[in-house]
Each structure stands twice: as C-alpha cells, then as structure tokens.
Amino acid sequence: MLDTSFDALPAGGAQRRHEMERSGAGQAGSGRGGAVGFRPLYRQVYDTLLKRLADAVWQPGQILPSEGQLAAELGVSQGTVRKALDALTADSLLVRRQGRGTFVADHDDKQSVFRFFKLRPDGDGTGMPTSRVTAIAEAPASADERGRLDLARAARVVRIERVRLVDARLCVSETISVPASLFPGIAQIELPNTLYSLYAARFGITIATANERLKAVALGAREAGLLEVAEGTPALEIDRVAVDLEERPVEWRLSTCLTQEIHYLSVLR
Amino acid sequence: MLDTSFDALPAGGAQRRHEMERSGAGQAGSGRGGAVGFRPLYRQVYDTLLKRLADAVWQPGQILPSEGQLAAELGVSQGTVRKALDALTADSLLVRRQGRGTFVADHDDKQSVFRFFKLRPDGDGTGMPTSRVTAIAEAPASADERGRLDLARAARVVRIERVRLVDARLCVSETISVPASLFPGIAQIELPNTLYSLYAARFGITIATANERLKAVALGAREAGLLEVAEGTPALEIDRVAVDLEERPVEWRLSTCLTQEIHYLSVLR
DNA sequence: TAGTGGTCTAGACCACCAG
C-alpha cells in the first residue's frame, strides 16, 4: 500500500492513486517554491520495495511475490509493479528469471563477484580472487576514516588488513575500515573471501554502489614487503568508498595493487 | 517498416507482426539446434533505429520524429517504439526531453565530455581538459595497432600524439591510432579538443563504448620529458579501445597520466 | 498443466514546453 491511510485498492485505484500522488507531492513540495515535486507511482513502488530490501524483509537469493501479488497488495496495476521491478533489476538489486520469478540479488554467485572486483589477468585465467587476512582490530576512527565514512569524532572502526591473490598470484594489499557500530562483532568472525555477502547475510547491509579513485604510486617499504617486491615499484592505488541501499558510506577500502600481470578493467558507456 | 516485404501497417499490425517475428526467428534460428532465436519486436525497432543512427540519417543534436510518427511508419504500437527509444536512451545514443522531443545524443555538450574522460582533479576545479597536438602522421599499422583495431597486414593508420591539461595543468601524454581508411584526410584537419564529436560530424562514426585497461608504470625518459617530470615517476597508463555503433574497434589510445593532483574516477554499480 | 515473467497493444490522462 504505499501509504498508511488505506489498504489495497480494488479496481478504482486510478483516481485515488492520483490523489495519493498529489498528496505525496504536496508533502514533498511543501516549503519549496515553483517545483511541484511530482513523484510517479512506480517510483513510490520502487521506494517501498527498496525499503523492504534495506530492512532485509527478503533475504539474498530469496524469491519475491509475483508481479500480480505485489500489484494486488500495493493497489496498483501489474505494469506499474513491473516498471519498479525493472528499475530495481537495472540497479542490480534484483534478478528476474522468466518462468521462475524475481529474486533478491546475491553477491555470492560466480558472475557477480566481478561487479566490485575490476582486476583481471592480462592473459588467460579466471582471475578469481582469494584473500588472506593479516590483521583485524577495533580502534578509534582516524581523521581519514571519519571523513570517508562520515563518522562522529568519538566513533570507532574495525580495521581489516589483508592481501589478495589473483589466480594464486599475490598482487593486492589492502586495508578495510568499517564503522564498528554497524558491524558488531565482525572482528571475531572468520572472514569469507567475498566480504559483501557477509555484510548482507550477517549484518543486513547491502552494498549498492562504490566509488573508486585510482592513482599510480611508488610502493613504500611496508607495502613492498607485504607484496614481496622492491621498494619504489609502481603500483595502482585504489581508494574505494562503498555505499549501502540507504546511501550511507559503510566501508572504506584502500588497496595497493601490483599491475605487472593484471590490469584494472573499466568499461565506458 | 522492419522488413522490406511490406510498408507501414494500418491497424491490423498485430497478426502480421507475429508472422514477422516468427519469420525473423526462423531466419535467425536456421541452422541452430534447440534455440528458437526469438527476437522481440521492440528489439527489431531498436536495431532499425540504430542502423539509421549508424548511417547518420539523423545528425547529432537533431530531433527525431515523434513516437507516434515512428510508430505509424514502422507499423507498431507507440508503446513498442517507446521501449526501443528508452533502450537507445539508456545506451546514451539518444536524449529525450519531455515536452520537446527525442534528440540524437551529442558528444559536444558540457556534461557528456566526461562520459569518456574519467580524470578528475583531487580538489576543486572543473577538471575540464584541453589538448595540444605535438605530432600527427600516417604510417603502416604496427603489430599492436593491427591487433587492437582488427586490421589487415597492409593496413595504414593515422597516429596522433598530444598532451592534455586538466585545469590548465599538464598531466597526460597520449598516442591515438585510427585506421586511415575510416578517417580519410584526418591528418590535414585542425583537431578539436573533443575528438569524438569530430569523428561523428566529419566521418559519420559514433563512439558507442570504450574499454580501458589501467596499469601503474614507471615513466620512461621520453614520456618523462614530455610531462616535464623525473624519469621513473609512477604514472597511470590507460590502454583504451573505442568501439562504434557497429561494434567495430575504431580507435586505440594509449595514455600516460600523472596522478599527483588528479585521479581516475570509477563508479561501480 | 499451471504459474511466472516478457511482449504488445490501445487508450486515457498528466507534465512539460513552445509559440
């Protein structure tokens, strides 16, 4: 139902829908000048479903109700539900399979590992990454961490240090910082290779997008030691902030990558 | 009209449409095993319009016929045309403006410059790039160029060397190779800052996507001289192959970028 | 065979823009 004031609508939904839109617009637009703040119905359905995903009403991999059921429940037409589901699918939050149903996207399956991992082998090979954690501890957030993660002065973070291998070849060293408040007890957990599926399954946090800033740097003594190459070797530094469904920054990751035998793949559209 | 065998359809298009689909499917599926090769109508409309864009029937910035006109011409419903137009818009080939019309996307306007230029200043600044060509000449394609651009052994290329400035700061040196056959006379033209709008306007070639492979390297003597820094300085190397609407590789660009004051921005979704 | 998503249509109305 998209609004607390009424339940599912039978067939006369059209007229009430427009009242709903206007009332919604009135709320959104109140206090604003000329903008009307029109908000399409399918957008409201999108937000409603997004909220349920953020609240982990449906778990990753789980099937959603059918289009018809959602339409009946929300009091809109099937076409409107479809438009919202298509948008969520385009945002990689759902997966639709003809003849089977609509499912919550799962970061765990083979193909979607590479959604957030852009390092690929130059030649052949699957490029599947593996990881080895070298340190994990809770600490007060540094100034950098507070800035990246939008944290208060007294906030604490859990800091994970690990190295990663691509096709069994050592090439990444990284430090991952997450707010301790959002990931209680994460320092005591055995960490899997794909952290983002752990975030979803264990802490109800779904990574929606990530921003990466890349630079070329010369390796310092410490990183050079971890990656077992000479100090001063050129390396790719990736500064990533990952954002969840509610657009909160929830992870900062600083990676240092050797690119002798791998590269960072970026597709421009 | 999606098929040469008939012209615009009046109202009874539905049944003939399905015949069309089946015949299309039959052609596509002939010789194949189990796959039916079903091709939705809106996909055929998409391909028809894509062909017209590739053939430069409509110029960049120009307005297309309205949805209703296209629907009538092609003998399909307006909703089907809309779905095709929406897909072309999602692929950044069209721009739709409510109340005005649908236009061919233009690489020249301010915001879409950054679609294929991912280097951004670390701090403030517009990050607008400028260029200075240092050399341009036609030559036989090297082995690398033949590989990247899928050229025959005897093919020739035009090679452009230039440096680029971001916010008036020297930070990129690059070599651009294009097949001489596709860009006749380009070596004699005054080159603009945004090459891709020149490709479209002058040679009828629209860049649809580009693949970039990034590595960290140490600058050699030559690049260091061009960029006015010390030899061995770490730099970001971007190896880009740009592809046109017909999915032909039409440009290879090898860029070397200083990243002291800028970074490469990559948004993961 | 039943149920799901995918496609297509026809028609209504709304938001936006320009003359």
Next chain:
DNA sequence: TGGTGGTCTAGACCACTAG
C-alpha cells in the same frame, strides 16, 4: 493552445520453467 514525452491501466498472448 497544440504537440511532445511520461505515466498508468487493462487485457491479450507468448516464452520459459517446473512439477
């Protein structure tokens, strides 16, 4: 005021999957 794209609906049929 007329034309454009944007939204929404209702209903039909198709393709795919599973029991």
